[in-house]
Amino acid sequence: MRKQVLIAGGGIAGMAAALGASHAGWDARLFERAQEFSEVGAGVQLGPNVVRRLQAWGLQKALHAVASVPQQLVARCGRSGKVLAGAPLGQSMVDRYGAAYVTIHRADLHSLLWYAASERADVFINPGQEVVEVLGTERVTTIRTSLNKEIEGDALMLADGVWSKLRGPLLGDASRPRVSGHLAYRALLPMADVPAGWRSNEVTVWLGPHMHAVHYPVRRGEMMNIVVIIEGPAPEDMEHWDHAANAQALEQALQGCASSLQDLVRSVPAAGKAWRLWPLSDRTPLQGPEGMAKGLVGLIGDAAHPMRPYLAQGAGMAIEDAAELQRALAMDDLDVALRLRRYALNRWERNARVQARSIRNGNIFHATGPVRWGRDLSMRLLGARLMDVPWLYRGDGSSASSL
Structure with a gap:
């Protein structure tokens, strides 16, 4: 008999989990509160470490039909506008890491994953049904949905985001996400409305005291995604972010x-x-595998390891999680709890490293005084070498300095 995983949440993490489980030979039943599946937000950057995972699911053609492939990463001084450093992307990333570095509208990425999942006969998508309670997690997992339906599965994956309501009770963790003190202003602009000097196929980052900005093309270059992050108090209603x-x-x-x-x-x-304004929240970096799996319950994406956007890997780590989940669920010689344990053991350290590096990058991006001067000097001297992240893009755990 085929095993079945229940998935709470229909965002990028949930859709990726469904794809991973399906490719492992499991049935996947996904439950999402919204009546219609959509993904809010603006742009997403996907490094070659993530694109390789999408390629393995047969999504290369679909990805490049909706994404942009920037040719360069440029860092500028937020005060003067002068170029601090640049690094090649485009074919250079393919040559070094086996896949492109792409930029994509978040809704396009979600739609791509949704379509791929919905086309698979063993993925069952249930809109308008939120998982409101977990009734049991011993020999099987049993959930109750907002339509008062009770459903059993062999495993449960929580993909319900940074404000997950199920995470705390299942992990025995009453802590809430922490407010970062950073506010992200995001906008999408048709390329025709972008000032002429900035209509380029580049990722541009501006670094200034207590702020930074980034912009890059999405939707095959038809639009530009612009993000400005400043430091300041968040709105009171944090859950509606x-x-x-x-x-x-x-x-x-x-x-x-x-x-x-x-x-x-x-x-x-x-x-x-x-x-649009997004107050940024995260959690401290994972301290062990227990933050990603307990018994028959696993966590994926922001439900497990919400991170700040200063390494551009939030969506990417969720997709990497799903690829590892696929490998673990396919281990038919292990019982399900051990498979999820293996999943967590193989993922938590990398996720924790990305979480920690994202925090570090935010401090560097927003630096003032001598730290800012040292950052700018280092970038002028080391340029592309400083902006490359081999340990991340290779996915092999090797160490390297990074911006």
């Missing part, structure tokens, strides 16, 4: 920054587009 943002407040926060960056920011409301 996507808020209508005040463009004037953002412009005031960027006073003293390069005029060209300010022009780019002002081009968003000038084109009739809106900024």
Whole structure:
């Protein structure tokens, strides 16, 4: 008899988990609160470590039909606008790491995974049904949904995000995600409305005191994703993390920054587009495998290891998790609890390293005083070498310095 995994959450992590389980020969039953599957947000960067996983699922063609492949990564001083360093992407990433570095609209990535999962006969997607309670996790897992249905499975994966309501009771952890003190303003702009000097096929990062910004093309270069992260107090309602943002407040926060960056920011409301505000929350880096699996319950993506966006790996680590979940679930000689234990053992250290490096990068990006001067000097001297992340893109755990 085929085994069955229940999945709580239908975002990128949940869809990836369903694909991984299906490729392992399991049935996957996915439950999502929303009536229609969609993914809010703006752009996502996917390094070659993630693209290789999508290729293994046969999604290379579908990915490149909706994504952009930037040719260069450029870092600029947020105050002067001067270039600090640059690094090649494009074919150079393929040559070094076996896959491209791509940028994609978050909704396009979600749709790509949803379509791939829905096409598989052993994936059963249930919109309008939230997993509200876990009734048992001993010999089988039993859940109750918002439609008052009780469903049994051989395993349960929590993919319900940073504000997971199921995580605490199942792990015995009453802690809540911590507020980072960083606010992300995000916007999508048709490339035709972008100031002419910035219509490029590049990932551009601006580094300034207590702030940084990044912009890059999505949707085959038809749109530009713009993110500005500043330090400040978060709105009170943290769980509803996507808020209508005040463009004037953002412009005031960027006073003293390069005029060209300010022009780019002002081009968003000038084109009739809106900024959205995301207060950023995370958890301390994982301390062991217990943060990713307990008995017949596993966690994937932000439910297990929410991270700050300063290494651009939040969605990527969820997809890597799903690929490892696939390998673990396919170990038919082990009982299910041991398979999930193996999954957690093989993932927690890498996720913890990415979490810690993301925090470190945020401190470097937003540095002031002597740390800022040292950062800028190092980037001018080391350039592409400093901006490369071999241990991350290879996925082999080797060490290397990184921006």
